[in-house]
Amino acid sequence: MSLESEELRKLRESKALKAVRTREKKHGKRRQYMKTNTISLEHGAGGEVMQALIGEIILKNFRNRSAGSIGLDSLDDGSTVRLENFNSASELVLTTDSHVITPAFFPDTNIGRLAVSGTINDLTVMGAKPLALTCAVIVPEGFPIHEFEEIIKTMDETAAEVGVPIITGDTKTVEKTALDSIILNTAGLGITDSPVRDSGLKPGDRLLVTGTIGDHGISLMAHREGFDFETDLVSDSAPLWKLIEPVLKLRTPEGEPVVTAMKDPTRGGIANALNEMAAKAGAGILLEEDLIPYKPAVTAACEMLGLDPLEVANEGKAVIGVKAGFEEEVISILRQHPYGKDAALIGEVTAENKGEVILRNRFGGMRYVDMPAGDPIPRVC
Helix, strand or coil: CCHHHHHHHHHHHHHHHHHHHHHHHHHHHHHHHHHCCECCHHHHCCCHHHHHHHHHHHHHHCCCCCECCCCHHHCCCCCCECCCCCCCCCEEEEEEEEECCCCCEECCEEHHHHHHHHHHHHHHCCCCEEEEEEEEEEEECCCEHHHHHHHHHHHHHHHHHCCCCEEEEEEEEECCCCCCCCEEEEEEEEEECCCCCCCCCCCCCEEEECCCCCHHHHHHHHHHHCCCCCCCCCCCCCCCHHHHHHHHCCECCCCCECEEEEECCCCCHHHHHHHHHHHHHCCEEEEEHHHCCCCHHHHHHHHHHCCCHHHCCCCCCCEEEECCCCHHHHHHHHCCCHHHCCCEEEEEEECCCCCCEEEECCCCCEEECCCCCCCCCCCCC
16 A cells, blocks of 8 residues: 555545544534523524524424425525415515514413414405415523423414414524513515505494404503403414405405405504504594493403503404495404404594594593503513
């Protein structure tokens, strides 16, 4: 054997040994990850430990991960959405939202359901069928791994309710001093051939709400502050596409959509949502206090704390404007779905008091419902 070939042999052996040690090091990191119970900065650093987190927690728990030829499994810089059997006049709708709710876990659910529901609902109230979601996660070091996995599973379960895949995302970690809890950003892509605007109200339209208001904000505040209202009140966080979809198909004899406008009353409650709708439409809104559905616990809590329930956030409700004469049909359809069982007519759109929302109380007195100056219950979504 020549000297040159002996040197080459040693070089090959050295390279092979290095590869073995590299694999052992990588597997060791994976085993270390599997043993840890909390998030570390390495989990968002883009290396092997982050890949293990994505593979063992995220990919494992998201069942529907593709809407086209490139999905979440590819771990590419993005994903594709295949458009098939859609009208050439259809429009894509894109929305995004960040969720900073604290605490991350609250009665009956967690931030994962809130994030997915919120994005699906933003598409829904624009009349768009949800096609795909993205998810970006920012997690502080020290965050419990089992809680992270529970949030991921909850996101998957919520998305599965409406059959929408979560197809791409991002994971970052920060020092525990930089963030007090997990933050989720979700974006959603939808499609519609008849977009619904929140500015579409016309005088004579009827206003509906899909259920009791204030549930989310009051249940979260009670949980966060340790109040005991002796009730099983929980957040109303829910994805509304399956509830709203049948209503979007309704047409007048002239072929016009029955639904004229929609909005989800999140921060600032229905007071904020209705003021925006009235101002954009250049119309007035008259609400009937007796018709607005509340749970007794919400009413009691608001009276005790001096809150206006109209300003309290909701995460599983929609305000819907419909053409006069179709309100009973729409309510009947909504009440057939569990999320719409308390749907109600709450008022009408008027040509007077343009841009204003007025509430008539049970005694016939009137008051303005102003747009809230701020959020009465911070960090609820």
